[in-house]
Amino acid sequence: MQATSQQPEVTVLLTRARAGDSAALGQAYSAVYDELKRAARSQLRRMRDDFQTTALVHEAYLKLGGAQMAAANRNHLLALSARAMRQVLVDNARARKADKRGGGQDALTLSAALGKGEQAAVEVLALDELLSSLSQLDERAAQIVELRYFGGYSEVEVAAMLDISDRTLRRDWRRARAFLLAEMQA
Secondary structure, eight states, rough: OOOOTHHHHHHHHHHHHHHHHHHHHHHHHHHHHHHHHHHHHHHHHHHHHOOOHHHHHHHHHHTTTHHHOOOOOOHHHHHHHHHHHHHHHHHHHHHHHHHHSSSOOOOOOTOOOOOHHHHHHHHHHHHHHHHHHHHHOOOHHHHIIIIIIIOOOHHHHHHHHHOHHHHHHHHHHHHHHHHHHHHOOO
């Protein structure tokens, strides 16, 4: 996350956008664009997916639609963007999975191995389902996983974004990981 000196600037731009200044919203997104690209690059590297970084950031922007106007400050905009990136990746994974079931391709045999793109799609879909379950139990823990995994943010950055202590974040992060591991093994 960049220095907090930019945070008031983004907050002011978001306030102007909510007041009707259409150019301010684009300026606010531009102010966090490099950070969003860094988060997307980190996420895609971890997933070993062939989705392009710039495409993911732009798709997330389009997915947000008018939700950007609801962002109260820089951290809120970044959190909304991380959620939008998650939705874009989940939609992409669902489309890949649908193509595998009948998109005019040969049937997949039991002996055929999943390619890196297909494996990434399966992982994203599984994590999305688990996050939905986790959010029913603990919304903040699910948000932490979303920001760490889909947003690519560090523990320190997430703690600042959620305005919680590092200790609280680590406790929630451990609990969320334990839940996810237990559910994956079940």
